[in-house]
Amino acid sequence: MEDLANLFHGFLLIFSWYNLGMMAIGLILGIIVGVLPGLGGPNGVAILLPLTFTMSPTSAIVMLSCIYWGSLFAGAITSILFNIPGESHSVATTFDGYPLARQGRAGEALTASFTGSFFGALFSILMITFLAPLVAKFALKFGPPEFFAVYFLTFASFIGTGKDPFKTVVSLMLGFGVAQIGMDNVSGMLRLTFGWSELLRGVDFLVAVIGLFGVGEILVSMEEGLKFEGLHAKINPKVVWQTWKKLPKYWLTLLLGMVIGAWMGFKPGGATAASFMSYGLAKRFSKNSANFGKGELQGVLAPETAAHGAGCAALMPMMALGIPGSATAAVLLGGLMIWGLQPGPLLFIEQKDFVWGLIASMYLSNVVGLVIVLSTVPLFAAILRIPFSIIAPVIVVVCAIGAFTVNNAMFNIWVMLTFGVIGYVFKKLDYPLAPLILAIVLGDPTEVSFRQAILGSQGALSIFFSNWLVGAIMTAGLLLLFWPAISLAWGRVRRALF
Numbered sequence: 397m398e399d400l401a402n403l404f405h406g407f408l409l410i411f412s413w414y415n416l417g418m419m420a421i422g423l424i425l426g427i428i429v430g431v432l433p434g435l436g437g438p439n440g441v442a443i444l445l446p447l448t449f450t451m452s453p454t455s456a457i458v459m460l461s462c463i464y465w466g467s468l469f470a471g472a473i474t475s476i477l478f479n480i481p482g483e484s485h486s487v488a489t490t491f492d493g494y495p496l497a498r499q500g501r502a503g504e505a506l507t508a509s510f511t512g513s514f515f516g517a518l519f520s521i522l523m524i525t526f527l528a529p530l531v532a533k534f535a536l537k538f539g540p541p542e543f544f545a546v547y548f549l550t551f552a553s554f555i556g557t558g559k560d561p562f563k564t565v566v567s568l569m570l571g572f573g574v575a576q577i578g579m580d581n582v583s584g585m586l587r588l589t590f591g592w593s594e595l596l597r598g599v600d601f602l603v604a605v606i607g608l609f610g611v612g613e614i615l616v617s618m619e620e621g622l623k624f625e626g627l628h629a630k631i632n633p634k635v636v637w638q639t640w641k642k643l644p645k646y647w648l649t650l651l652l653g654m655v656i657g658a659w660m661g662f663k664p665g666g667a668t669a670a671s672f673m674s675y676g677l678a679k680r681f682s683k684n685s686a687n688f689g690k691g692e693l694q695g696v697l698a699p700e701t702a703a704h705g706a707g708c709a710a711l712m713p714m715m716a717l718g719i720p721g722s723a724t725a726a727v728l729l730g731g732l733m734i735w736g737l738q739p740g741p742l743l744f745i746e747q748k749d750f751v752w753g754l755i756a757s758m759y760l761s762n763v764v765g766l767v768i769v770l771s772t773v774p775l776f777a778a779i780l781r782i783p784f785s786i787i788a789p790v791i792v793v794v795c796a797i798g799a800f801t802v803n804n805a806m807f808n809i810w811v812m813l814t815f816g817v818i819g820y821v822f823k824k825l826d827y828p829l830a831p832l833i834l835a836i837v838l839g840d841p842t843e844v845s846f847r848q849a850i851l852g853s854q855g856a857l858s859i860f861f862s863n864w865l866v867g868a869i870m871t872a873g874l875l876l877l878f879w880p881a882i883s884l885a886w887g888r889v890r891r892a893l894f
Contacts, residue, residue: 403525406752410760415455419757422459423765426466427772431473441727442605443795445734453735454750458757460731461711464724465517465761468704469769472509476502476696486703488675492688492695499691507639507770508693509700512653514766516705519654520661521758524712528744528755531716535741540848541859545869547842549876550719554831556876563827570818571835574599576843594807601730601836603799607812608829610795612819614788636770642693649678649694650701657705667706674702708758714739715751719838726833 410416425444441460448456471486476493489509496505538546551568555561577588578598589595643650653674660670678698679688688695707724714725718740732739737747744751799812822829853859861867875882 402748402752403756405749406754406756407760409454409749409753410458410756415458415753415757418451418455418459419462419761419764420768422462423466423761423768426463426468426765427470427769428466429463430467430470441724441731443610443791445727445731446797448731449734453732453737453747454753456731456735457728457750457754458761460728461754461757462761462765464707464728465758465765466768468517468707469510469513469765471703472506472513472696472700473769476505476509486671486699488671488699489696489703491675492690492692495689495691496693496696501691503635504639504693505696507636508643508697510766510769511640511643512650512697512701513704514762515650516654516657516701516703517708517758517762520658520705520708520712521755521762523658523709524715524758525755528712528716531712532741532744535717537865538741540845540852541862541866542869544842544845544849545860545866545873546717546719547838547845549869549873550834550838551831551842552873552876554828554834556879559828560826561880563825564831567822567828567831568835571832572839574604574836575839594805597803599811599836600803600808601733603808603811604815604836605727605730605833606795606799607815608819608822608833610791611812611816612823612829614791615816615820616823618788639693643697646694646697648681649674649698652677652681653698653701654705657702657707658709660702661706661709661712667703667710670702670706671699674698711758715743715754716741718743718841726830726837730837 410419429444441463444463445460448459451459472489472493475486475489476497493505493509496502554568555564573588575598577595578586579596580587586596656674656677657667657670660673661667675695675698678694679685682688682692682694684692684694710725711728713719714729718729718738729739737743737750795812796809799808800806819829821827822832849859850857853862859866860870
C-alpha cells in the first residue's frame, strides 16, 4: 500500500503543465532520433542531455526518459518501412516487418509493433513499481565488498554473454583507463593528466558519450553513403481497430514477449537477446511458423514486445542498485550524477519525489507515446526522405554544442572528436561500445568500493567471500568471467568423448 501511495504522489508531481510539456517534447524528439538510423536511444539521450542542465532533476529525467521511450517506439518505423534496423534489437523486426510493408500491410505491421511495445513496457513498469523498492531495501545491507561484487558481476556478465570476450575485455579496459584520468577520489593524487590542466577534472562522461555515439555513427554513415529509400505507410483508425481485433489470438506471443523482455532487461545488453529469443519462441509455437520471414504479424509483435520491455526493465537496476542495464541507462545514470543525485538504494529514501515521479512518468509517457506514434507515422517517416548530406552536419553541430556547454570549454570539442574517432574504429572493427560506456561510468565507484573493502580488511582478499551474500555474487561473477573458457573446454571434451 505504501508503494501505491508513493506512486499516486508521483502522478501528482508529474501532472503539471511544465512536466507534461517536457514529456511531449521528449517523446517527439525521441521519435525523431529513433527514425534516424544509427542514432537510437543512447545517442539521442547523450546528444540532448545538455538541454536539461537548467531543469529540475525530475523534469529533466522525465524529458530524457521520454526521449528513450520515443526512440524505442520509432525504431520499428525504419525497420518496417525501410528495412533498416535503427538499433541492434530492431534487427528481428525487419524479418517480417518489411515483407508485410511490401505486401501493402505497413499500417497493420506498425500498429502491431507499437501495441506490442506498449504492453511490453507496461509489464516492465509494473515490475519496477513493485520490485524496485524491495531490491533497494535489500541493497541497503550492502557495504563496499557487496557493491564491488555487484559491479564485478556486471562487468563479468558482458564478458560471459558477449559475442567476442576478447573484444569485450579490450572495450572494458579502455573504459577503465578513461575513468582513471584526473584526481584520485581516495588519495587526491593526479593520474594520467600528462601535465594538461584541462584533464585535472578528468574526461567528462557526457562528452565521451556524445563523441562515441553521435560523431562516431555519423562517420560510419558518411563512409557508407547512407541513402534512405523506403515504403510509405498510413495508419488510420480503421487499420488500428482491425489490427487490434486480431491481436487477442496472439495472446501467448504477447505474454512470452512481456515476460522475456522484463527478465532479459535486468541484464546488460538484454534487449537484443530478448527480441531474438521472443521471435524464436513465437515461431516455434506458432501454427503459421512456415510463414515467418515472409510477412507474419506475430514476427513483428514478438520482438517489439520483448525489446521495449527489456529497454524499460533496464532502468530498475539503475535506480535500485546504481548499475545500468543498458547503454541508455548508463547515459541516464551519468545524467543523474551530473544533477548531484547518486543512484542506488538510498535514492528511494533521500529522493522519493524524484523516484516516484519518474516511475509515474513511465506509465503516462507509455500511453502518450502510443497515441503519438499511431497518429504521426507518415510525418516522422518523411524525415528519412531528407538528404543525409543535410541531416549529418546538423547532428554534428548539435553534438558540438552539447559537448561545449558541459563545461563551456573548447577542449571538450576536441575530446568529443577524439572519442568520435574511437567510436568509428570500434564500429568498423566490431568492438562493443556498451562495455566501454559502462566502464567509464562505473570505473570510479568500482575502484572506490574495492579500495575501501581492502582497507577495511587490511589487504585480505577474503573480504569478498566473508559472508554468503558477497560470496554468492562474487562466485557468480567469476563463473561468468571464465564462462567462455569453460564453454570452450567443455566443447573440446565433448568432441573428444563423443
